[in-house]
Amino acid sequence: MALLPLLFFPDPRLQTVAKPVPAMDERIRRLVADMLETMYEAKGIGLAATQVDVHERVIVIDVSEQRDQAVVLINPQVVWNSSTTHLNEEGCLSVPGIYDGVERFDAVTVSALDGTGQSRVVQAEGLLAVCIQHEMDHLLGKVFVEYLSPLKRNRIKKKMLKAQREDAR
Numbered sequence: 001m002a003l004l005p006l007l008f009f010p011d012p013r014l015q016t017v018a019k020p021v022p023a024m025d026e027r028i029r030r031l032v033a034d035m036l037e038t039m040y041e042a043k044g045i046g047l048a049a050t051q052v053d054v055h056e057r058v059i060v061i062d063v064s065e066q067r068d069q070a071v072v073l074i075n076p077q078v079v080w081n082s083s084t085t086h087l088n089e090e091g092c093l094s095v096p097g098i099y100d101g102v103e104r105f106d107a108v109t110v111s112a113l114d115g116t117g118q119s120r121v122v123q124a125e126g127l128l129a130v131c132i133q134h135e136m137d138h139l140l141g142k143v144f145v146e147y148l149s150p151l152k153r154n155r156i157k158k159k160m161l162k163a164q165r166e167d168a169r
């Protein structure tokens, strides 16, 4: 296993639309293992392949307190969502230090392959539902700050670019 380097907003590669995974094979199993290691190391609750510059439909999530309930979603499709939404405070490993409110469905049902290539249906609510929607946006090339006002987004962009310049020194 290996830690994978993350892309940071506003890196244009984060806008790439991911392609479906063609087949579960050793390459995808390794990608999933590396993404899980990277997510746990960064203390994140979710990670999309897009964020490690792999543009295929793979997501890993763990919203448990004990960090022992990994959810792997390959080629996820939303098959149902609730009619109700709520505003949730979100952050993202690709936008470190920034948290803001995003409107999300209260509940979603997703069909996907799991980490072993088995078909499964996940009925999610609460934090897991929010996280699934956030990560599925990444696969469409969308970072959560794009839901914020242009003014806020530009302020975040400037802040991130400044931090990246300082890190590069």
Ligand code: NI
Residues within 6 Å of the ligand: 091, 092, 093, 094, 134, 135, 138
């Ligand atoms: Ni994110």
